[in-house]
Amino acid sequence: MNQTLPSKTRGPIIRNWLIGAALIVLFIWALSGLHFEGIQEYGAQVMGSIWEGFTHPDWGYVYMPEGEDLLRNLLETLVISILGTFISAFLCIPFAFWASANMSRIRAVSASGKFVLTVIRVFPEIIMAILFIVAVGPGAFAGVLALGVHSIGMLAKLYSETIEAVDEGPREALLACGASKMQVLRFAILPQVIPQFLSYALYRFEINIRSATVLGLVGAGxxxxxxIFALQTRDWSRVGIILLGIVILVIIIDLISGWLRRRII
Amino acid sequence: MTPAPTPETAEVGAPPPPPSKKPAPTLDSKGPQRYKTLGTWLLFILLLVACFIRIDANILDLFSQGARDNMSRILGEMLRPDWSYASHIWKPMIETVQIAIVGTVIGSVLAVPVALLSATNVIPKKIVTIPVRMVLNLVRTVPDLLFAAIFVAVFGIGAFAGMLALVFFSFGLVAKLTYEAIEAIDPGPLEAMTAVGANKIQLIVFGVIPQALPYFFSYVLYTFEVNVRAAAVLGFVGAGGIGLHLDQQLNSLRYDRASTIILLTLVIVLLIDYASTYLRRKLL
Incomplete structure (x- = not known):
């Protein structure tokens, strides 16, 4: 047995070594292509002041009576992600039905829907935010629109997968007793998919709250x-408190959303 | 009016948020259940109205004359991409992919020991796994662009900051996915090896790694897909790649050139997605 084993496994072993070598070559090529001349030589010093700032956050920024403080900005971030998720959870429903294979007899219909969703998905939200800023001006509304449109791509894909997985029984039963298309949708399809839809919308909400924290980098609220102002002025203690605020907000939202999702399903 | 409004949606049990106007009574809906449903609905609508008031958004803004003019001008220019510009952007495009490759590889390699440390079937001590997981969760709360913005401030503008951002981001993602895969492996071989007296290193090398490796590679490929998309926008905060050029073209209102960049990025991203999905399907 000891003699037969190597000859059997030699092929895959050689193949694995070749793949490994190819990966290393790829990595070296990528590494050599990057030019790192931009690294500042006083990096260590900067690190020191960052550490100083992060260990002494600017607590005064948390609440300022006259406005533009941490809490208000975090609230705005939360509001942007709530509205963005809500809009996309609404808008993606027709897309989801368009892209589900069991909702249309012609395969090209659902295939085209899936392709459109892929294109929406790979279109970065930051670019969408910039385009909406040009349209409606800088501010939270542009951020809401960017999140609302971008999230359609992922949500509609997940929704359409849910629709494709529905139990055909109720639908056939309703069709057999003469229900109209709308009635089938209302009483056979929707009751089956809605808990899953809500769960996915909450999941997307968790992603959106992270995206909403970076939308402001381009001016979308x-x-x-x-x-970005604090980073540009090297105000590290303020950067520290803002990062702390973001981390706490994201953790709280994750906990709430995870709890809700467990309750729904 | 603080983050408090969200728990109110906690009551969203069965009813859908937007589509139908009113939850239609089903056969088994009883009185109290209906009031609860209605209450949930009211709270949800109140929350949305409060949100709209808070950001002072006017839907009509989107359809105002100015917005329509701007939109149609941008779209008009974007529909006529400037293909002659394509030859200028191959280099930054390759750099984008290179940032993604290096970031993914380094981040994933760093993720391996951490994933092993946080898997409870490898290290059955809660004192080790729980703090490691907390650190991982902390790393994952920070979005990649935020990492990039911070590293640009520290190390200066350039690809290095972007690569570091992706290293951190991939590290968090791969480590989490991998430790979950490790925890789901078949415990049989591990028990057999423990029974014949294997030490921890032997256990990991001969018991854990052969089972978890395909999953690990699959997650690395997935992370690479995410990273290519991320690398394409890192330039907006000055962290190298194609985003820098896109930002310049958008700022100088050259939407035809911006459109060329966006289209080419989409093509590259789609190609990498398809290749990676194909490889992942072969792996698992």
Whole structure:
């Protein structure tokens, strides 16, 4: 047995070594292509002041009576992600039905729907935010629209997978007793998919709250705007408190959303 | 009016948020259940109205004359991409992919020991696994662009900051997915090896790694897909790649050129997605 084993496994072993070598070559090629001349030589010093700032956050920024403080910006971030998720959870339903294979007899219909969703999904939200800023001006509304449109791509894909997985029994039963298309949708399809839809919308909400924190970097409202100002002015203690605020907000939202999702399903 | 409003949606049991106007009574809906449903609905609508008031958004803004003019101008220019510009952007495009490759590889390699440390079937001590997981969760709360913005402030503008951002981001993602895969492996071989007296290192090398490796590679590929998309926008905060050029073209209102960049990025991302999905299907 000892003699037969190597000859059997030699092929895959050689193949694995070749794949490994190819990966290393790829990595070296990628590494050699990057030019790191931009690294600042006083990096260590900067690190020191960052550490100083992060260990002494600017607590005064948490609440300021006259406005533009941490809490208000975090609230705006939260509001942007709630509205963005709500809009996309609404808008993606027709897309989801378009892309589900069991909702249309012609395969090209659902295939085209899936392709459109892929294109929406790979279109980055930051670029969408910039385009909406040009349209409606900088501010939270542009962020809401960017999240609302971008989230359609992922939500509609997940929704359409849910629709494709529904139990055909109720639908056939309703069709057999003469229900109209709308009645089939209302009483056979929707009751089966809605808990899953809600769960996915909450999941997307968790992603959106993270995205909403960076939308401000390009001027689309939320906590990102004061963060980029603080970074540009090297105000590390303020950067520290903002990052702390973001981390706490995201953790709280994750906990609430996870709890809700467990309750729904 | 603080983050408090969200728990109110806790009551969203069965009813859908937007589509139908009113939850239609089903056969088994009883009185109290209906009041609860209605209450949930009212709270949800109140929450949304409060949100709209808070951001001071006017839906009509989107359809105002100015917005329509702007939109149609941008779209008009974007529909006529400037293909002659394509030859200028191959280099930054390759750099984008390179940032993604290096970031993914380094982040994933760093993730391996951490994933092993946080898997309870490898290290059955809660004192080790829980703190490691907490650190992982902390890392994952920070979005990649935020990492990039911070590293740009620390190390200066350039690809290095972007690569570091992706290292951190991939590290968090791969480590979490991998430790979950490790916890789901078949415990049989591990028990057999423990019974014949294997030490921890032997257990990991001969018991855990052969089972978890395909999953690990699959997650690395998935992370690579995510990272290519992320690398394409890292330039907006100055962290190298194609995003820098896109930002410049958008700022100088050259929407035809911006559209060329966006289209080419979409093509690259789709190609990498398809290749990676194909490889992942072969792996698992």
């Amino acid at each position: 939320g906590i990102g705007t004061p963060l």
